[in-house]
Amino acid sequence: MLDIKVMRENRDAVLAAMEALGATDAPVAQALDLDERRRQILGQVEALRAERNAGSKQIGQLMREGNKAGGQALQARMSEIGEEIRRLDEELAQVEQAFGDAMLRIPNLPHPSVPVGRDETENVVVRTEGEPRRFDFEPKPHWDLGAALDIIDFDRGVKLSGTRFYVLKGAGARLQRALIAWMLDLHTTQHGYTEIYPPYMVKSEVLVGTGNLPKFGDNLYRDAEEDFWWIPTAEVPVTNLYREEILDGALLPIRHVAYTACFRREKMSSGRDVRGIKRGHQFDKVEMVKFVRPEDSIDELLSLVDNAEDVCRGLGIPHRIVQMCTGDLSFVSAAKYDVEMWAPGCGEWLEVSSCGAFMDFQARRANIRFRREPGAKPEYVHTLNGSGLALPRVMIAVLETYQNADGTITVPDVLRPYMGGLSLIA
């Protein structure tokens, strides 16, 4: 959520930002109008309340003095004022509801450092690290490798749950588990993150906090009877860990890492990436989340990207960093970098991480604040998050990069201790 004061004082700049994002400016105009109306009503209703408070106090006084007639006369007057207040309150509630709805639909403002661009074609490849492996045979895609090794069972996944589901088996299941454990250990022991195991189901207000609701509800699974929603990413529960709290500034930055399953409808991408394990309704991810002081936001974003890259480096897989232009920023991001791994079998760069800085956008929605000093005014924290990393796509990159001519897979060095010393999946 944006600061309404900032919107009032910088109307033109905010509208220009919507233009750069390729977003409609309708909610901005709407929110500003409703805000004006809201303040108008507020002024009226509060003046009436003040009058009633004084009157009621006086009635109490008169009653105690035994002046019953005087009290009753005043009561009649206050009753009228009460009616007026009731009427205005009703209108105010409507206006505030509409105002809040509009505010929740306004995207974050891009950080000044973000390149202006129309869509993903204008994203910027910041750098590429590592040389793609040269093969003396034709590298196979993971769906062929996985099926041949009997470590990915696509047919039975579909039998159980339908399209976009698969089963990992034997060394395949263990490889994913090894990756999860190794990534968590890397981030907790080398990068200063504290591990969190959060709920996989959350209340709707939690999804509003991170910005998934109200706008993106159609990508979420939910319980039919109760207000339970399956998380689309660990970002949701972990960012909301400190919602409605005022944190001690001495604790910042707080860095958390969590491994969870993630659930997404993927309605928007029907027909895309249906082959293999690249895009499923359920996938595992290790996610990093940071709570930082406002002035540290951008530095923390860069180190977040670096933390994600360390996973690529450790696995010895070439990767590149792509900076999103304004037109490709997500709803909540002020700045965003993707980390992409090269997958030689399917021959594409796979997005394995998305690292975003949200400034105070989520903090306002979830009401997460901190105090610089004891006794200081509460301020909103800045939140960030990034995948560290998404498992299926790392699995793809590992299987395809480390494949041998005979169809076996060499296990990357860092993972061997996590696989009972196994060095070859055959």
Next chain:
RNA sequence: GGAGGGAUGGCCGAGCGGUUGAUGGCGGCGGUCUUGAAAACCGUUGUGGCGCAAGUCACCGGGGGUUCGAAUCCCUCUCCCUCCGCCA
């Protein structure tokens, strides 16, 4: 799932429907005293909205109601605790 009991400020804990944003204690902060510390004593100590400001309004788990006036009465929801049942 059944029965009962709770929810008040950082914490504990009061609060006949009328100067109660809320007694008191603890904790925190500032001060007096002290070579320093402790003790003692004095003071101070929530969040948010609107307003240039003076100020004003709201908030005692959430929502609704009764009333001139609600932390206090009524309805409802949520959460916590105890007991019974069930259970990985």
